[in-house]
Amino acid sequence: MSDRFLAGVSGYLPLLRMDRAAAARALKFSNLGGRGAGFRAVGGWDEDPVTLAVEAARPLATRDISKLVFASTSAPFFERAHAPLLVDALALDRSVRSFDVSGSRRCVVSALLDALLGSGDALVVAGEKRPAQAGNPLHLAFGDGGAATHVSDKGGARLLGHASHTADFVDLYASREHPHAYAYEERFVREASVAHIVAPTIKAALGNAGVPADKIVFAAVHEPVAGAWRDIGKKTGIGAPNLASDLAASAGDLGAAHVLYAAALAFDRAAVGDLVLVAGFGGGCDALVFEKTGAIAGTDVAAAHLSSGLASTDYLRFLSLTEALDLDWGVRAEFEQKAQATALERYGRDMMGFIGGRDSAGNVQFPKSNIPVRPDAAGPEKLEDVRLADESARIVSATADRLNYTPDPPFWFGLVQFDNGARVMMEFTDDSSGGFAVGAPVRMRFRIKSRNKRLGFRTYFWKAAPLERPAMGA
Amino acid sequence: MATGIKDRVAIVGMGCTAFGEHWDKGADDLMVGAFEEALVDAGIDRNQIGAAWMGNALDDINVGNSALPLAHALRLKSIPVSRVENMCATGTEALRAAVYAVAAGAVDFALALGVEKLKDTGYGGLPLRTKGVANDLWMPYGSAPGGFAQLAGAYAARHGIDAQDLKRSMAHVSWKSHQNAALNPRAHLRGKVTMETILGAPMIADPLGLFDCCGVSDGAACAIVTTPEIAQALGKSNPVTVKAIQLSASHGWEMQYGAWDGSYVANTREASRRAYAEAGLSNPRADLSLTEVHDCFSITELVTMEDLGLSDEGRAPFEILDGRYDSDGALPCQIDGGLKCFGHPVGASGLRMAYEIYSQLLGRAGERQRGTVNYGLTHNLGGAPFNSVAAVSVFGLLT
Numbered sequence: 087m088s089d090r091f092l093a094g095v096s097g098y099l100p101l102l103r104m105d106r107a108a109a110a111r112a113l114k115f116s117n118l119g120g121r122g123a124g125f126r127a128v129g130g131w132d133e134d135p136v137t138l139a140v141e142a143a144r145p146l147a148t149r150d151i152s153k154l155v156f157a158s159t160s161a162p163f164f165e166r167a168h169a170p171l172l173v174d175a176l177a178l179d180r181s182v183r184s185f186d187v188s189g190s191r192r193c194v195v196s197a198l199l200d201a202l203l204g205s206g207d208a209l210v211v212a213g214e215k216r217p218a219q220a221g222n223p224l225h226l227a228f229g230d231g232g233a234a235t236h237v238s239d240k241g242g243a244r245l246l247g248h249a250s251h252t253a254d255f256v257d258l259y260a261s262r263e264h265p266h267a268y269a270y271e272e273r274f275v276r277e278a279s280v281a282h283i284v285a286p287t288i289k290a291a292l293g294n295a296g297v298p299a300d301k302i303v304f305a306a307v308h309e310p311v312a313g314a315w316r317d318i319g320k321k322t323g324i325g326a327p328n329l330a331s332d333l334a335a336s337a338g339d340l341g342a343a344h345v346l347y348a349a350a351l352a353f354d355r356a357a358v359g360d361l362v363l364v365a366g367f368g369g370g371c372d373a374l375v376f377e378k379t380g381a382i383a384g385t386d387v388a389a390a391h392l393s394s395g396l397a398s399t400d401y402l403r404f405l406s407l408t409e410a411l412d413l414d415w416g417v418r419a420e421f422e423q424k425a426q427a428t429a430l431e432r433y434g435r436d437m438m439g440f441i442g443g444r445d446s447a448g449n450v451q452f453p454k455s456n457i458p459v460r461p462d463a464a465g466p467e468k469l470e471d472v473r474l475a476d477e478s479a480r481i482v483s484a485t486a487d488r489l490n491y492t493p494d495p496p497f498w499f500g501l502v503q504f505d506n507g508a509r510v511m512m513e514f515t516d517d518s519s520g521g522f523a524v525g526a527p528v529r530m531r532f533r534i535k536s537r538n539k540r541l542g543f544r545t546y547f548w549k550a551a552p553l554e555r556p557a558m559g560a
Numbered sequence: 561m562a563t564g565i566k567d568r569v570a571i572v573g574m575g576c577t578a579f580g581e582h583w584d585k586g587a588d589d590l591m592v593g594a595f596e597e598a599l600v601d602a603g604i605d606r607n608q609i610g611a612a613w614m615g616n617a618l619d620d621i622n623v624g625n626s627a628l629p630l631a632h633a634l635r636l637k638s639i640p641v642s643r644v645e646n647m648c649a650t651g652t653e654a655l656r657a658a659v660y661a662v663a664a665g666a667v668d669f670a671l672a673l674g675v676e677k678l679k680d681t682g683y684g685g686l687p688l689r690t691k692g693v694a695n696d697l698w699m700p701y702g703s704a705p706g707g708f709a710q711l712a713g714a715y716a717a718r719h720g721i722d723a724q725d726l727k728r729s730m731a732h733v734s735w736k737s738h739q740n741a742a743l744n745p746r747a748h749l750r751g752k753v754t755m756e757t758i759l760g761a762p763m764i765a766d767p768l769g770l771f772d773c774c775g776v777s778d779g780a781a782c783a784i785v786t787t788p789e790i791a792q793a794l795g796k797s798n799p800v801t802v803k804a805i806q807l808s809a810s811h812g813w814e815m816q817y818g819a820w821d822g823s824y825v826a827n828t829r830e831a832s833r834r835a836y837a838e839a840g841l842s843n844p845r846a847d848l849s850l851t852e853v854h855d856c857f858s859i860t861e862l863v864t865m866e867d868l869g870l871s872d873e874g875r876a877p878f879e880i881l882d883g884r885y886d887s888d889g890a891l892p893c894q895i896d897g898g899l900k901c902f903g904h905p906v907g908a909s910g911l912r913m914a915y916e917i918y919s920q921l922l923g924r925a926g927e928r929q930r931g932t933v934n935y936g937l938t939h940n941l942g943g944a945p946f947n948s949v950a951a952v953s954v955f956g957l958l959t
Contacts, residue, residue: 417681421688421701429693437697451816453698459816483714483822483946486766487706489685496766499700500710501815501822501946511815511946513700521766524717524822535697547698 087295090202091241092376096384097233097347098141099337099391101516101555102128102407106226108399113221120223121312124335125397125558128407129215129230131493132515132533135161136168137546139213140175140532142232142343144475145384146209147176150238153201153208154184157194157342159260160216161186162544172211174438175532175546177473191308194233194342195366199374201237202245208237214341219266220410224258227312228267229338233346233388242382243353243362245374247295251287252370255279257310272311279310283371285321288363291373292322299323302375303360306330306348308367324363329355336558337392350388353378394555396518407494418491423536425545440530440548442508443469450474450508472506475530475548479504484514484522498522502550516551527553564838567958568663570791570799571783573602576915579779579903580748587616587623587677588633590780594908595634595673602669602784603794609784610667611640615654615674617647617906617942618689621681630673647942648856649807650674651781651910652951656805658785668790673782674912676905684776686906705773707944708857709765714822715863719874727767729877730858731758734771734900736880737855740887741897743927748775748903772858777903781911783918788958800921803935803954804838806831814946825860827950828867828939836869839954841935845870848891848954849933850920852913854941855898864939865893868952887928895920895928910940910951917955 103125110122129138135158154176156169169184187193194212201208213232218225257275259268269275288307292299305328309315315328330348333340340347345366352362356378365373398404405411433453435441442452446467449460452474456466484500491497498514500522514522515533522528528550535547575597577590585593599606614630616623623629627643630636646653651674658670681687691699716726735755741747753771761769791799808827814820832844841847851868855861865876870891871884879885885893896902896916899909917936919925935956942949 417683418688423690423696423701425697426693429697433694433697449817453694455812459812461813461817483710485702485706485709485713485768486763487702487709488766489703489705489764490701491688497700497702497706499702499706503818507818509816509818510698511700524713536701545697 088202088245089239090245091238092235092243092382093238093241094146094236094383095346095350095353095388096142096145097231097343097350097388097391098138099127099231099395100129100133100138101396101518102130103337103395103397103558104128104226104404105397105399109226109401109404112401116221118221120226125337126226127229127231127337128404130515131407132549133215133230134534134544135213135215136171137532137534138215138230138232138343139211139234140172142213143172143176143209143211143234145387146234146236147178150207151178151209152182152206154178154182155187155197155201155208155210157187157197157210157212158214159188159191159341160214161188171438171546174435177439177441190368191341191344192366192368192370192372195345195364195372198235198237199248199250199372210235210237212343212346214343216341217266217409220405222268224267224269225408225410227339229340231337231340231343231347233340233343233350235346236383242378242380243376244379246297246377247291248372248374249287249290249294250370250372251283253283254369255283276311276314276317279367280314280317280321284310284365284367285318287371288318288322288365288373291375295375297361297375300325301361302326302363304329304352304356305363306345306352307363307365308345309334310367347388350385351392353382354385354389393558395558396556397558415491415493421491422540423538424541425536425538425543437547439473440475442472442474444472445469450504450506452508452510474504474508477504477506479528479550481522481524481526481528481550482509483524486521502528513549514551515549518552518556529553565659565663565805566803566838566840567788567801569659569785569802570788570958571802571918572786572791572794572796572799573598573784574782574915574918575601576746576781576912577779578746579777579905579912581679582778583679585778587629587675590677590778591630591633591673591675594780594782598782598784604669604784607637608669609636609639609671610669611661612636612671612673613654613657614641614643615650615672615907615911616643617645617650617676618687621687623677646949648854648906649910649940649942649949649951650907651912652805652938652940652953655783655911655914656807658783659802659805662785662787669784669786671782671784672911673780674908674910675780676907677778678776678905679778686776703765705765705768705857707946708860709768710822711863711945712767712859715859718821718823721877723767726877727759729880730772730862731755732880733855733858733861734758736886737894737898737900740895740928741901744897744902747897747901748777749901768857768859774856774899775901775903777905779903779905779908779912781908781915783911783914798957798959800918800955801958803956804835805951805953806834806838807949807951809949810943810947822945824863825867825941825945825948825950827948828864828941828952831950831952832868835952835954839935841954844868845891848935848937850892850895850930851937851939852896852898852916853893853939855894855900856904856941860941861893868937868939892930895930910938913938913940914953914955921955921957
């Protein structure tokens, strides 16, 4: 038993859910695509592992955070760390220690265990949007999403014990030369990984925690392949439901974000006193045993995201959004949006954090300016930072621009009025009801602002989204 | 104490090319075409031009930067030549500079020429361009119709007007311009269209359909200005004079300060208020004989009627449907077809508007002639409703 806790666990899923049955119908001629059941969470064109991670972490980002770790196997940049982007987007202090982890989908659990074995308040955040080729079963088995956890000396889930096993095990072929994952023969992966890696590690963790297998109430164990939990259960004696399996069916395998998301669902359902097993797989295994001791922030957010969303049967749109189909968007898509590093240095923190300014008369504006926009301002003033990301707001004007290029038409934008007085011309996103109306309330979402495909670069900003999402199945 | 520009400057010559898809002409051809017409009209020698201003909004897809393309095309020999740009208000900006030069006594004759060669882009509509390295980090890349379409929803919300009723009134705006352009041999779009066609057109930016949007054209227009005394010495006994040119530009409050509801263009209101005062028009609804306004989109013309004070707030949709602004109505608007059908070569449009008012004042408008014209107004709008430059000018005869 340790004195380290999970203070929060949360998750975020994009709006769209591809109906795998519809995908199977579209692929029927080829007999490809894998299992045709459940849904696959599909990130919008303006979502990537960074944005998904930011949204997942927002419910947990507090002033206490002194360390941030970003985990992903599909993060967009090489010579640019992603964790600093999260620090700015979450408006954390720049004294926070931060770094990225990657290499396999287990990386996030390894980072979590490292934080639990360390000190201070840490955020471990994962975001994933893994590429796969159309027709490959992984294209529909994967899902896009983010998850986050807050590790602290206090919280609602105490670490009771853990175990780790390191082993190079090739289940997926994916590399810089071949970024689309290619799965090795399923029977081999299931039998070898369960027998030699996952089951022994879980048994060791249970032993270190002093917990019998039948006391585990919920599991969040990353299956090496779908259906492996049954075999893991047999070899470990655990009969608890594995919420990672359920998550894979209803949203897809979220890669590095998967186990954390499943853990959020497990803790959301668990009662105080229940034991929860969390295990990550990939290049080995890390298994952790927790006891729920009290309230845990963010788990309800993760559960709400899973139960809400917009089901889609549009396989072609899915192919386009996942960049499995490269449509020629015409001449308007040729505009190159090259972000200047100098401009990012000057304005990046305010853009990433959605930081406006309050002038001497109390008026809030975005972006900041030397002379406030207030009509009676007489000269330059020093504005006080005001973060707009979590402020409530309404639409003043809106349109669906069908002339402008966007990878997922139409291009919605308009004027947004914040309750604190700020107003900003913004892009809208996540339309789930056929449009945006004047006066409608909106919430802010962190998204990709622009992409420069020629340089492989992207910028981020905030967009206005509907306050609520439809319930899945509604 | 400033006394304004009223009657201090006369227009002695104007020229305007046909607007349209000039696949066979470059910007230099268009500039020469407009200038030679104005030169003949003015009855002066080209070497009498003392200074020139070239209005060109989209230099990167046209003739390149500076005003040297104008000096080269017209072979203006070592006189001051400058390029001005203020988005779609560029044409009026060029005229304003030339008018002020004459009024200041700096030169006897000044040239304002606007030109745009939009059909060298390979596609319809205006090109997407950077908004600046800082703005690019947050500002949406909306298209021009996207920016103006937002007037519609906000206007409907403010005045409680049903969206379908507003759409029908907007359609009448476009229908009217097509009717008028049919009589204009220089107009880009001369075919008449039915209300059903307009209302059933594909959507461009909700609720603006294809026929709610103006044409994208090549073209040039120009004016030669001088003092009223010199104009009279040239034999123009009662020349057209500038009664007012006023310009108002956003300083950011529409987009950043919570007072504007998105349903009108504040700069049009301010520029017109100052223009009426400068021209000495106390009752513009009665004083004006006709208007040429910046009907880049049907909803823009609709709200402009109120912003200019020509319709009461909330009444423009109904007065438009009643025909008040038709060619045979009480106060015709876009009697030449407007941006909608004459076309919109951006840098030339403000001068094209002045060209029509000038022609009407001199009784030269042919089939479009509106009887006796006392005062005509041009309204040239750049940018978008939330970030705009509005130029309002009034023209009339000297006496």
